[in-house]
Structure formats: structure tokens, C-alpha cells
Amino acid sequence: MEFISIQNVTFQYESQSEEKPPKQVLNGISFDIPKGSFTAVLGHNGSGKSTLAKHLNAMLVPNTGKVFIDGMDTSDEKLVYDIRRKVGLVLQNPDNQLVASIVEEDVAFGPENLGIPSEEIRVRVDEALKAVDMYEHRLKAPYKLSGGQKQRVAIAGIIAMKPDCIVLDEPTAMLDPKGREEVLDTITKLNKENGITIVMITHYMEEAVLADKVFVMDKGKLLTSGTPREVFSQVELMKKHRLDVPQVTELCHKLRACGVEIKSLPLSEAECTSMLKEVLL
Ligand code: ADP
Secondary structure, three states: OOOEEEEEEEEEOOOOOOOOOOOEEEEEEEEEEOOOOEEEEEEOOOOOHHHHHHHOOOOOOOOEEEEEEOOEEOOOHHHHHHHHHHEEEEOOOHHHOOOOOOHHHHHHHHHHHOOOOHHHHHHHHHHHHHHOOOHHHOOOOHHHOOHHHHHHHHHHHHHOOOOOEEEEEOOOOOOOHHHHHHHHHHHHHHHHOOOOEEEEEOOOHHHHOOOOEEEEEEOOEEEEEEOHHHHHOOHHHHHHOOOOOOHHHHHHHHHHHOOOOOOOOOOOHHHHHHHHHHHHO
16 A cells, blocks of 8 residues: 555535535545655645645544555544654644744744653754754744745744655745745755655646646546646646646647647746747747
């Protein structure tokens, strides 16, 4: 079994009112995520992405179907603690995730809750802050940091718990372009250099392109999945579901429709430039 295995999961939130029947939010979704991989999850608002993310660290459990994390069934209450040590969750708004008045205390909060000895916490906090390039800011107050810096501190807080996997729910949605770039560089580095499995929900196609595999959700189900190239080459399918593809991919798709000879659709500006140079010069 793969590191994360989502098997035929259905889920609905309990209804708040009698008149409104509960809506099926996850609708029989299945997929696997190998250890050490970088996965991006795309889909419209309301397609169930955050709900799915919460299933990955047992904050929610399926109504039917199963989620396994490293072979552990998330619906087994005895395993919740072990599952949460393996999978850390980073949310959209860093302001809601930082709890202490000094950066390094904030990063120490998670390992303290795990009951880790204080000397070990000291080492972990320094390592985590270095990993997200925030060590020099360790004595600052979080409110003095930029959005991107705050989000990197939130990620450090998760890293200090030494998870195998980090699930990030639109981690860059509240950030300016510089903050987005800093956070993405950090996430990519944690995946490539530290081997941490990454599952990132995002609205940005340019971010999804960085992943090994993309899952596209629609109405609680999987619409399509594959490498970024496989997914984004299905321009018509994505458009039909009002989903974007990277701008350069769409541009070349349109040029191809006008008769320009484009062999394969590019995913980045660099690829697009070299392809168009070949065709036009
Ligand atoms: P996404 O992350 O793709 O925007 P969500 O998982 O947040 O989707 O939401 C999917 C559906 O579940 C939406 O219709 C949303 O209104 C509903 N939903 C989300 N959270 C709750 C909740 N705590 N209680 C009831 N309904 C919820």
C-alpha cells in the first residue's frame, strides 16, 4: 500500500438545520500518494479539497471508505496521535496558526505538546527555523513579520514535529508574489532535500506545475489526475469544468488551434519561449 491511500471515501458534514439535508462533500474519492512525492490538488471552491485535507491527519474521518496513512487506518481512534505526528497540516491564514509572542516559542509549541524533552526541542526549533530560512528572525514577534515570513514560521512549527508528510491548504492564498515565492521555495526544498511528502492544495496553476502529480477535484470526486503535463494538456476538459491551465499552456493551445505547429504544450514561460523560437525563427 502507498504511504497515503484514500479508498472510496464518502463524507458529509452533519446538517445544521432540519430542512436542509446534508450535502455529500466527498463522493467516493480514491487515490494514492507515494512517500516522498509532491502532489498538488486543484479544484473549484466547494469541491471538497479542504475536507479531503482534514481527512489526511484524522481531523475528519470518512462516513464510508477508508483513509490509510502509512498503513494506519484514520478511523481507528487509538492511532490518531501517531497519524498526527506523521502528517502536519498548514492552513491558509498564518495569523490563525501562530500562537506565541516570539517566533522560536511558536515553533516550539508543537514539539512541547508532543512531550519532547526540552534539549531536543531546542535542537529541533533551530533546525526547523533554518530549514525555512527564518533562523535570524527567531527572537522577533510574529506580528512584525511579513505574510510570507509568518507562513514559513507556521511551516517551521510543523517541521519541528518531524512529520513524514506536510499537507498545505492553499498556503500562499493570502500572500503577495514575494511571499508566495518564498513559501513555494521552502516547500520545494523540504520535498527535494528533506524527502518530506508534500500534498498542496492550490488555486495557482503555476504552483501546481511544480508537483510530481496533480489531482483535480470536482464535486467531491476526482475529475482527472496525472503529471502536470498530462493534466494540463487536457485544456478542453479543464475549460469545460471552468478550471484554468497555466497561461502559457492556454496561449499555445490557442496558437495550435490557429494552425501554428506546436508539438507539445508548454508548462512554463521558459518552455514556451524556446518552443515559439523554434516555430517562429
Ligand atoms: P474546498 O476546499 O474545495 O473549497 P471544502 O472542503 O471547504 O471545499 O467544502 C466543501 C463543501 O463542504 C462546501 O459546500 C462547504 O460549504 C461544505 N463545508 C465545509 N466545511 C463545512 C463545515 N464545517 N460544516 C458544514 N459544511 C461544510
